[in-house]
Amino acid sequence: MTVEYDLIVIGGSPVGAYAAVAAARLNARVALIEPLRLQANSLDDGAIYTQALAQVGHVLQQLRDAPLLGIHCSTTDSTEQQQVPSIQLAEAMQWAHLVVDTCSQQNSPAILGSLGVDVITGKGEFCRRPHLGFVVNNRRLRARAYLIATGSRLEIPNIDELQTISYFTPADIWQEKLQADKLQIESLENNLQPSTRLLQGSWLIIGGTPMGTELAQTLARLNCEVTLITSTSQILPQEDSEASHLVQAQLEAEGIRVLTESPVTQVRRIEDKIWVQAGNQAIETDKILLAMGQQPNVEGLNLEAVGIKYTRQGLKLNEKLQTTNPRIYACGDVAGGYPFTHIAQYEASIALNNALFAPLFKVDYGSIPWAILCAPQLARVGLTEAQARRRYGKDVFVVRQYFKTLDKAQILGQTTGFCKIIGRHSGEILGASIVGSEASELIGAIALAIRQKIKIKASPFGLTSLHTDFPHISPTLSEIFHKTALEWQQQRLRQNSILQNVLEGFFNLRRYWSS
Numbered sequence: 108m109t110v111e112y113d114l115i116v117i118g119g120s121p122v123g124a125y126a127a128v129a130a131a132r133l134n135a136r137v138a139l140i141e142p143l144r145l146q147a148n149s150l151d152d153g154a155i156y157t158q159a160l161a162q163v164g165h166v167l168q169q170l171r172d173a174p175l176l177g178i179h180c181s182t183t184d185s186t187e188q189q190q191v192p193s194i195q196l197a198e199a200m201q202w203a204h205l206v207v208d209t210c211s212q213q214n215s216p217a218i219l220g221s222l223g224v225d226v227i228t229g230k231g232e233f234c235r236r237p238h239l240g241f242v243v244n245n246r247r248l249r250a251r252a253y254l255i256a257t258g259s260r261l262e263i264p265n266i267d268e269l270q271t272i273s274y275f276t277p278a279d280i281w282q283e284k285l286q287a288d289k290l291q292i293e294s295l296e297n298n299l300q301p302s303t304r305l306l307q308g309s310w311l312i313i314g315g316t317p318m319g320t321e322l323a324q325t326l327a328r329l330n331c332e333v334t335l336i337t338s339t340s341q342i343l344p345q346e347d348s349e350a351s352h353l354v355q356a357q358l359e360a361e362g363i364r365v366l367t368e369s370p371v372t373q374v375r376r377i378e379d380k381i382w383v384q385a386g387n388q389a390i391e392t393d394k395i396l397l398a399m400g401q402q403p404n405v406e407g408l409n410l411e412a413v414g415i416k417y418t419r420q421g422l423k424l425n426e427k428l429q430t431t432n433p434r435i436y437a438c439g440d441v442a443g444g445y446p447f448t449h450i451a452q453y454e455a456s457i458a459l460n461n462a463l464f465a466p467l468f469k470v471d472y473g474s475i476p477w478a479i480l481c482a483p484q485l486a487r488v489g490l491t492e493a494q495a496r497r498r499y500g501k502d503v504f505v506v507r508q509y510f511k512t513l514d515k516a517q518i519l520g521q522t523t524g525f526c527k528i529i530g531r532h533s534g535e536i537l538g539a540s541i542v543g544s545e546a547s548e549l550i551g552a553i554a555l556a557i558r559q560k561i562k563i564k565a566s567p568f569g570l571t572s573l574h575t576d577f578p579h580i581s582p583t584l585s586e587i588f589h590k591t592a593l594e595w596q597q598q599r600l601r602q603n604s605i606l607q608n609v610l611e612g613f614f615n616l617r618r619y620w621s622s
């Protein structure tokens with residue numbers, strides 16, 4: 108019996124659209140199902156909004172730092188006081204809208220349709236009888252394979268009286284209507300724009316997640332008073348502790364109060380303020396942003412009927428990204444893994460090839476980098492030092508170099524940070540953490556080295572085949588690799604007394620014969 112489609116993709120985010128287009132380009136027949144109207148300028152495109160507004164904060168910070176370089180804004184009055192850069196959030200939002208609009212054009216239904224994707228707007232569910240299918244808008248669609256890409260949403264934590272107050276989440280913080288509701292702007296006599304209100308008063312962010320950390324810095328740079336709270340002993344608990352402590356120090360240097368090991372157990376509205384019990388401290392705030400863990404969007408899909416198992420963290424998948432029903436695959440945040448767009452896209456590619464051809468391809472996260480896009484950025488690939496030591500014991504080396512040793516970092520005035528590479532004594536690279544300017548761009552080089560199994564290895568005279576004899580343009584930030592490899596070479600030499608003696612003897616001899 109024939110089926111209409113080779114693949115049905117459920118969920119029309121940029122990742123779902125990416126999978127659908129990739130399938131259509133291979134001449135597969137593909138449908139993309141999304142409950143919301145796929146449109147340009149969707150505020151749901153949280154990632155681009157958040158980064159666009161982070162860029163506004165970044166430029167504002169550069170303006171504040173400009174006098175260090177001898178750049179001063181001209182003053183308009185005779186008092187010659189230094190002008191403080193200000194922010195018009197409504198205008199900044201307009202600019203962010205424009206960015207999102209342009210970025211999301213490529214996923215418009217018209218473009219997807221022209222590429223051969225059947226875009227279906229509606230919310231549907233799986234059916235088992237008489238055959239496996241997906242019912243949407245009273246139509247029963249059938250495909251050889253299905254890809255679930257329905258994403259995740261914030262898991263509302265169990266905090267006493269949380270439901271009695273209004274709070275923000277990373278996905279809705281910039282939505283103006285919601286802001287107006289949440290800030291209780293009900294009277295017309297209140298002539299402040301919601302956007303302006305958003306930047307007034309204090310913010311308390313619960314959750315040291317990548318999103319919580321990035322938004323803490325953006326809000327602080329947009330002149331808000333910010334407290335970031337986490338129940339763990341460090342923010343970004345999955346990251347190398349040295350790296351996340353450096354990020355924390357930077358946030359604190361910018362005026363953000365960071366409270367670790369302070370689980371929030373209770374919130375309460377008292378008059379126009381919110382009181383929060385965090386650990387043994389009571390804190391007063393105007394607004395709360397919840398930035399904790401996510402839960403998968405699985406409701407209403409009738410997954411149980413088609414044998415798909417899931418937990419509160421996500422769908423149960425094998426390495427080929429098959430759910431417990433082998434014809435149904437999944438990718439992205441619904442799987443509960445690392446919540447990043449490029450990882451979702453990587454998973455979409457693997458799932459797609461398995462679904463369209465044969466289930467042969469497996470995911471390998473060992474060489475996939477990711478980054479927390481605060482300033483300085485924190486980027487990682489592979490294992491942290493702690494993970495490597497747990498797995499390989501003493502067969503682990505660690506080398507690091509600091510951004511302050513780079514001419515380029517000095518020129519940019521961005522000297523905070525380091526590059527830390529973790530490997531085995533055989534020279535195999537296990538992972539790296541980079542904190543610093545453009546870390547998200549730099550990490551790609553190490554990810555490629557891990558993917559291509561390129562080792563940091565030494566010749567008998569201590570010359571590393573990777574990086575020390577591979578010149579980088581100067582001055583650039585990528586010189587950090589050259590310097591880290593030199594550090595590794597030095598470390599090896601210091602540990603090898605035989606080689607040190609041989610070298611000393613060699614040079615003694617050469618000096619003797621030269622005289």
Ligand SMILES: Cc1cc2nc3c(=O)[nH]c(=O)nc-3n(C[C@H](O)[C@H](O)[C@H](O)COP(=O)(O)OP(=O)(O)OC[C@H]3O[C@@H](n4cnc5c(N)ncnc54)[C@H](O)[C@@H]3O)c2cc1C
Nearest residue numbers: 118119120122153154257258259277439440446447448451
């Ligand atoms: C505010 C914010 C900022 C972020 N910033 C970054 C960043 O800078 N870099 C980065 O890499 N990642 C970032 N992320 C994470 C990134 O957005 C996600 O990892 C990525 O979007 C995952 O894609 P997805 O398709 O799995 O899920 P989503 O993007 O959540 O998309 C799921 C889609 O499925 C649809 N859907 C839901 N239920 C159903 C259903 N029953 N049937 C059909 N369709 C359904 C939804 O409408 C949506 O279109 C950010 C996330 C947020 C919220």
Ligand SMILES: NC(=O)c1ccc[n+]([C@@H]2O[C@H](COP(=O)([O-])OP(=O)(O)OC[C@H]3O[C@@H](n4cnc5c(N)ncnc54)[C@H](O)[C@@H]3O)[C@@H](O)[C@H]2O)c1
Nearest residue numbers: 314315316317336337338339345370371399400443444445
């Ligand atoms: N760098 C990262 O954080 C990172 C990187 C890659 C993947 N992930 C993935 O992201 C997902 C989410 O993981 P997570 O650890 O960020 O989510 P989580 O819910 O476990 O924790 C989120 C943060 O919120 C804090 N928190 C939770 N409840 C709190 C409370 N009541 N009071 C104060 N703080 C509270 C935690 O201490 C933590 O800092 C996981 O699947 C994880 O594998 C995270």
